[in-house]
Amino acid sequence: MKILVTVKRVVDYNVKIRVKPDGSGVDLANVKMSMNPFDEISVEEALRLKEAGKASEVVVVSIGPAKAEETLRTALAMGADRAILVETEAAVEPLAVAKIVKAVAEAEQPGLLIVGKQAIDDDSNQTGQMLSALLNWPQATFASRIEIGEDKASVTREVDGGLQTIEVKLPAVVTTDLRLNEPRYASLPNIMKAKKKPLDKKTPADYGVDIAPRLTVLKTEEPGGRKAGIKVGSVAELVEKLKTEAGVL
Template sequence: MKILVPVKRVVDYNVKIRVKPDGSGVELANVKMSMNPFDEISVEEALRLKEAGKAEEVVIVSIGPAKAEETIRTALAMGADRGILIETDETVEPLAVAKLLKGVVEAEAPGLVIVGKQAIDDDSNQTGQMLAALLGWGQATFASKLELGADKATVTREVDGGLQTIDVKLPAIVTTDLRLNEPRYASLPNIMKAKKKPLDKKAPADFGVDVAPRLKVLKTEEPGGRKAGIKVKSVAELVDKLKNEAGVL
């Protein structure tokens, strides 16, 4: 079986986000970028399945600028076999990502696609579900445990009431949650080997997909500062303040 893992280049989760002075978006110049944490978990799970003999090949795909090659090389250093970069400087929205991934899936014919449940930059949580709909495949979202059988995937997923275990017929789409695993670090020898692993470059036009944004950002603002709390002497005073000052009751 071949496993396909999409990865996204995002601002590193340790970096404090700053809004541009003109309010057109967040500042990306001279900011450390890295692989989306949920995608790291997806890569790790695919590698564990390969090491367990459940898959023969792990293919990484990323959509973004030329520098996204670094993100793919990170996954290759972790142990993935090869990568595909769909190069574009546009801000690609989830639907366009799903359409591009559909083209990659049709070309690569994987038995399983493991997707991070969301990216930490836009938090859309849509790509995996949209890809499943476009392909007509089964899907299991928010996976905290994944087991592969001969023709199905058994997924334990986190829901509001606790845990739910479902079976999904392969081929399928699985989106990963934080508690699925802890990603490994790439060793220095593997980082050097990753530079020689195959990486194909393509363009959105190769898949017949228009990636022009459909949404327009009107303004981006920093969240307001948190006000200091106060102590109240009774429940009645608390209710009065919530009703008459905060206006939440």
């Protein structure tokens, strides 16, 4: 079975982002970029399934600028077999991403498609669900455990009330949650080997996908600073302030 994994190049999660003075977006100049953390988890899970004998090949795909090749090379250094970069300098919305990945999946014919549940830059949490609908494949979102059977997968999902285990027929789309695994670090020998692994470059036009934006960002603002708290002398005073000042009672 082949596993297809999507990865995205995003601002590193340790970086404190800055909003552009004109409010048109986030300032990316001289900012460290890395693989989306949820996608690292997706790559790790695909590699573990391959090591367990459940998969024969792990293919990673990314949609973004030429520099996204660095992100794909990281996935290859972790252990993925080959990569596909759909190169575009334009910002691509979740629906366009889903359409492109659908086309890649139709060409690659994977038995399982693993997607990070969301990217930490836009937090859309849409691509996996849209992809499932476009492919007409079963979906299992927010996975904290994946077990592969003969022609099906058992997936434990994180839901509001606890954990839910469902069974889906393969091929299927699975989106990963934080507690699924702990991604490995790429060793220096594997980093060197990754430079020689195959990486195909495509464009959205190669798949016949229109990536024109459907949404318009009106303004980007930093969140306001937290106000200082106050101390109260009694429970009665606390209740009174919650009623009259906070308006929550």
